[in-house]
Amino acid sequence: MHPLYLFNTLTRKKEEFSPLEPGKVGMYTCGPTVYQYATIGNMRSYVFADILRRVLEYNGYSVKMVMNITDVGHLVSDADEGEDKMLVAVGREKKTPWEIAKFYTDAFMRDTARLNILRPSVVCYATEHIEEMLEMVVDLVEKGYGYETSDGIYFDISKFPSYGQLSGIKLEEQLAGARVEQNPEKRHPADFALWKKAPKEHIMQWPSPWGMGYPGWHIECSAMSRKYLGDQFDIHTGGVDHIPTHHENEIAQSQCVTGKIPARFWMHGEFLLVDGGKMSKSLGNTYTLDDLIARGFEPLAFRYFCFSAHYRSHLNFTWSALESAQKGLRSLRAAVQKAAREGEKPGAEEKVEAFRQAFLEAINDDLNMPRAVSVLWEAAKADLGRGLADLAGDFERVFALDLLTGPAADDRPLDISELPQEVVEILEERKLARQAKDWAKADLLREKLREMGYQVKDLKDGYEVTRIPR
């Protein structure tokens, strides 16, 4: 057996994982804010969370995975100059915030499904948990951690001395280059809103002890993780950008209510870069899964691409890198699917077991997917016969790349009946040309077929045709 090691942001080192309750794992994943299409950068993050969940399950744990959908919040911008994304969406699409949220939630679910990301055990919506959030806010205020200003209820950071434990940031040092504080009523610049009072025109608002309003941006995760996973659970995941503010605030709120840091392990996925630089919604250099599909790539090629770097490393997205992933995935499938048609290979069992161990060691070493993938590649070249297909089937519980069923490099030859009449005619014409040794004409016709999307392979007598991938 290989124990499972996971990197914990809280302690900054790899720790051997063991759950609070034997055999069971509770994990919470910070989900999307649904006001526009998710980017492939977002998707990398959810692929990471999915891998974590699958590796836990591969290790025999029963996993309860909870993910939030932020369908409220930040409707009115905090910064005077910042634009209000949800309002922009409302204006742009002539829909209500609820319709916008529904639309992009559906889009998100579709994208994750296309990436073979398993649906979390619980998907919870912020708007359906306003009560739970208010309970926490009230509790915090009663305990003296919150205070009221003219525009909302704020968390008093000075009452929580351990603030910053996750990111290692000292508040005093943060102030120098930080954004100019806009709200003079706050006692400390880093104090954050628990609840905001809503102006009349604000679309989404709910009653509270302080009048109509809406929740702050961090309270939903504290409230919902507590509701579904309890005061303390095993793992909390998110993107690295969540470390300094969102997760610090979440810990502060939760710990002040329950006395416990909500999760024991905090895990964060690094950013996806584009052409060596930052991808961000505000820079506009983002791609969606649909953009990749429009260029002819499979969604799963992106999933495979995500495996090329460790989750705590930057991964640089370029079209040629994706191209390389697409090709690699297809030929890996070709090897696996070919093996599935073969018989048992005497003596392969031992090797198969060794590869299985190497795989387990890789994934249990803080989810080292690049290494896990290379294990399968080595297995693919080890002459295992059917054993390779069995092995791949086992690894698929984590990879989920449709290795046994997805389109492969050596796609099966097409039958005449599957081809358009025009193509058949050209094929026959070319066959005659070849018999007549009219190579120039044969080559010309082959090129013509290629342009139509078909690859001809000449056999001793006759030919086979395959569809050119993409």
Add this chain to the structure above:
RNA sequence: GGCGAGAUAGCCAAGCGGUAAGGCAGGGGUCUGCAAAACCCCGAUCCCCGGUUCGAGUCCGGGUCUCGCCUCCA
């Protein structure tokens, strides 16, 4: 200004003290009328300078460069 990550073959990248995984691209070969596909073979001493060690991409110190976060963002 503060915090952090990283620099490994053309590209994407593993490696965590014992003489550099894997993929893509490229080159050579078998096969083919030529191709395609498949299969076989081929490539780096690891940003620079010191140090520790029998031995260092791998640890320590100092540089140089790149990137991220500190502001909604995975």
